[in-house]
Amino acid sequence: MPAGSATSDNRRMGDERFQRIEVNGEPAGLGDLRLLAVQNYGHFTSMQVRDGRVQGLDLHLDRLRRATLELFDRELDLDAVRGWMRRLAGDEGALSLRVNVFSRGFDRDRPSRPAVPDVLVSAAPARAVDPAPLRVRVQRYERDAPHIKHVGTFGLFHQRRLAQQHGFDDALFVTAGGAISEGSVWNVGFFDGERIVWPEAPMLRGISMQLLQDGLRRSGVPTEIRRIERAELPGFRSAFFTNSARAMQPIACIDGVEFAADAALRERLEAALALQAWQPV
Numbered sequence: 001m002p003a004g005s006a007t008s009d010n011r012r013m014g015d016e017r018f019q020r021i022e023v024n025g026e027p028a029g030l031g032d033l034r035l036l037a038v039q040n041y042g043h044f045t046s047m048q049v050r051d052g053r054v055q056g057l058d059l060h061l062d063r064l065r066r067a068t069l070e071l072f073d074r075e076l077d078l079d080a081v082r083g084w085m086r087r088l089a090g091d092e093g094a095l096s097l098r099v100n101v102f103s104r105g106f107d108r109d110r111p112s113r114p115a116v117p118d119v120l121v122s123a124a125p126a127r128a129v130d131p132a133p134l135r136v137r138v139q140r141y142e143r144d145a146p147h148i149k150h151v152g153t154f155g156l157f158h159q160r161r162l163a164q165q166h167g168f169d170d171a172l173f174v175t176a177g178g179a180i181s182e183g184s185v186w187n188v189g190f191f192d193g194e195r196i197v198w199p200e201a202p203m204l205r206g207i208s209m210q211l212l213q214d215g216l217r218r219s220g221v222p223t224e225i226r227r228i229e230r231a232e233l234p235g236f237r238s239a240f241f242t243n244s245a246r247a248m249q250p251i252a253c254i255d256g257v258e259f260a261a262d263a264a265l266r267e268r269l270e271a272a273l274a275l276q277a278w279q280p281v
Contacts, residue, residue, distance in 0.1 A: 021122040025084045028120060035104065036120065041111070042102035043067040043150045046244045047207070048126060052091035053278035056207045060099070063207070067148050068101050073114035076101065082281065084121045089281040094126035096245070097281075100151070127245045133252035133261065134241065136183070137168040138230055142175055146182070146202045153185075160184040172254055175201055180228040186243035188251070190236040191265050195222035197236070208242040208273075215272025238262040240269065247273050 021028040036042075045060045054060065061078050068076040081099065089097055100122075103115035141159050144152060163171040163184075172188060173181045181201035182188065187209040190197045196216060198209070216223050233239075239251040239259045248269045251259055 020088060021120065022084060022088065023120045024118055025080070025087065032104075032118075032120065036100070036102060039102065039106065039108070040151055041071070041106060041108075042100055043071060043148055044098055044100040045149055045207070046096060046098045048244060049089045049095050049097050049123075049281065050278060051093065052086075052089050053280050054089075054097075055273070055276045055278055056211050057279040057281065059207045059210055063149065064099060064101060067150070068117050070148065071150075072101075072103055072106070072117050074117055076117055076119075081119055081121075084119060086281045088121055088123040096124045096126055098122050098124070102151075129246050129249075131249065133250040134169045135167075135252050136170050136172045136254045137163040137166055138174050138180075138255050139163065139171045140176065141171070141173045142181070142202060143204075146204055149204055156184045173203075174230050178229055180230060180233075183241055183243075186241040186246075189240050189242065190228070191238040191240075191262060192235065193237045195224055196265075196268075197228065198223065198225045199228045200225050201227065206243055208244055208247045211276045212242060212248070212269060212272050215275040216268070218275055219268070219272050221268055221272065233257045238265050240265070 023029070023032045045063050047054045047057070047060055061082065064081065065076050065078060068074060085097060085099060089095070098121070100120040101117050102120065104118050106115045107113050139159050139162065141155065143155060159171040159173070163169070171184050173183065175181055179201040180188065180199045182199070182203035187203070187206045188199065189212070198213065213223065233254055234257050237260055239254060240248055241251055242248050248266065250261055250266070253259060
């Protein structure tokens with residue numbers, strides 16, 4: 001796995017790449033930033049870059065392509081997008097890269113009109129992750145257009161806030177019909193002692209989740225995707241969450257249900273993720 005040393009990462013904290021935000025390959029202007037602040041319509045993807053490479057880069061690009069077509073009725077020039085990403089990604093060190101797609105030509109009065117997409121790319125230092133298992137609270141909530149990683153994130157962080165006010169770390173969502181779906185900004189998986197079970201519900205199919213699912217399949221680890229009811233939680237041995245910043249992290253409890261810390265499960269997940277190639281940006 002490509003990775004920069006800690007010394008290299010620290011040295012590059014002052015790198016100009018971490019100070020740049022570009023729109024369509026040019027420095028972002030005040031008008032672009034103002035538009036992004038007041039026009040809450042668009043989508044994005046976030047990824048971890050190591051030495052100029054990303055796991056699941058093809059999945060990130062396909063996510064951007066599909067969402068742009070759905071939200072703006074226009075194709076996205078993926079070759080151009082990749083080039084703009086490469087400008088900020090560099091070829092060494094570790095960083096987080098985010099790609100936002102919006103449109104300067106979006107008509108709020110006639111949102112059904114096709115609009116030419118614009119692309120904002122920003123870089124930040126790789127996130128430091130607290131490895132402690134999470135304590136999670138189940139809350140009834142469903143995102144608009146849950147299959148899209150869109151910029152309407154108020155509800156997600158508000159639900160996390162409510163969970164923390166009740167003494168938990170984060171929120172796990174359940175649909176109005178009682179099905180477990182996803183966390184605030186992450187996907188959830190469960191282990192019943194024999195197989196890994198993923199929820200089937202309206203949700204965002206995270207890139208890290210897709211990479212784990214593919215790696216587990218290739219490793220021959222039994223997996224299942226099915227509807228999971230809240231009442232079923234005590235029947236699982238372990239639980240974990242996954243997103244772009246943390247490919248896997250154990251969950252200590254959901255509401256009053258405690259889960260075992262399973263080193264063997266973590267090894268399986270790490271092995272599955274290690275099968276995924278780091279693709280050059």
